[in-house]
Amino acid sequence: MRSRFEKLCSDLFNRMMDALKTAISDAKMTRADVDEILLVGGSTRIPKVAKMLQDFFIGKEVKRSINADEAVAYGAAVLAADLTDENSAAMQDLVLLDVTPLTLSMKNLDGTLSTVVKRNTPIPTKQTQGRQTVYGNQTTVTFKIFEGERARACDNHILDKFTVSGFPPRPRGEMKLDSTYEIDKNGILYVSAVKRSTGKQNSIMITNYRGRLSKRDIEQMLKDVEKYKQEDENERRGMAAKN
Numbered sequence: 001m002r003s004r005f006e007k008l009c010s011d012l013f014n015r016m017m018d019a020l021k022t023a024i025s026d027a028k029m030t031r032a033d034v035d036e037i038l039l040v041g042g043s044t045r046i047p048k049v050a051k052m053l054q055d056f057f058i059g060k061e062v063k064r065s066i067n068a069d070e071a072v073a074y075g076a077a078v079l080a081a082d083l084t085d086e087n088s089a090a091m092q093d094l095v096l097l098d099v100t101p102l103t104l105s106m107k108n109l110d111g112t113l114s115t116v117v118k119r120n121t122p123i124p125t126k127q128t129q130g131r132q133t134v135y136g137n138q139t140t141v142t143f144k145i146f147e148g149e150r151a152r153a154c155d156n157h158i159l160d161k162f163t164v165s166g167f168p169p170r171p172r173g174e175m176k177l178d179s180t181y182e183i184d185k186n187g188i189l190y191v192s193a194v195k196r197s198t199g200k201q202n203s204i205m206i207t208n209y210r211g212r213l214s215k216r217d218i219e220q221m222l223k224d225v226e227k228y229k230q231e232d233e234n235e236r237r238g239m240a241a242k243n
């Protein structure tokens with residue numbers, strides 16, 4: 001029965017290991033840099049999970065020194081307290097950090113992307129990027145906002161778009177704007193663009209619940225990054241050579 005159970009769950013075990021490898025890579029670490037392996041969450045009671053972790057970390061002992069269920073419940077309670085701005089003494093010495101799951105970018109005229117907020121940037125965060133008109137007598141500028149790690153916009157996920165209008169006809173590049181991405185601690189994204197000459201602004205708000213990718217979608221996009229890594233590098237080199 002145990003072997004049957006492990007076979008049925010093999011895809012879940014593999015996803016767990018993929019997430020672990022990604023976390024170590026994103027932190028710019030190696031498995032040798034990990035000092036302790038502390039198991040939390042009910043599924044860590046599965047013997048196969050502990051065995052896979054121990055094998056991955058080359059025989060290091062996996063520790064069960066805290067209650068696996070209580071640790072998760074405690075963490076959820078701390079996060080809830082932080083989101084509701086709880087100011088009790090128990091919260092004073094705690095610092096909670098969340099990060100952006102994918103890179104946020106603006107689409108360029110040639111179909112490539114300009115990164116504004118890199119993946120794994122701690123939130124809340126606020127980043128500003130300068131833009132300008134790209135052809136003569138341009139009276140409007142449309143901002144298309146994407147999330148993802150691929151080289152071209154068409155291979156990423158579009159979140160939304162908005163337009164800033166009312167530019168007087170001028171030569172290419174003369175009219176300039178500042179586009180700002182701001183993500184609050186609840187993961188809500190605010191994007192705005194301001195014309196430098198007049199201060200006129202347009203903006204949108206993108207919440208976690210409208211147009212955003214699911215966790216499974218994000219996992220698949222991160223797998224695609226590795227799958228198409230060489231293709232994307234060639235694409236970026238080609239675009240850089242044209243510019």
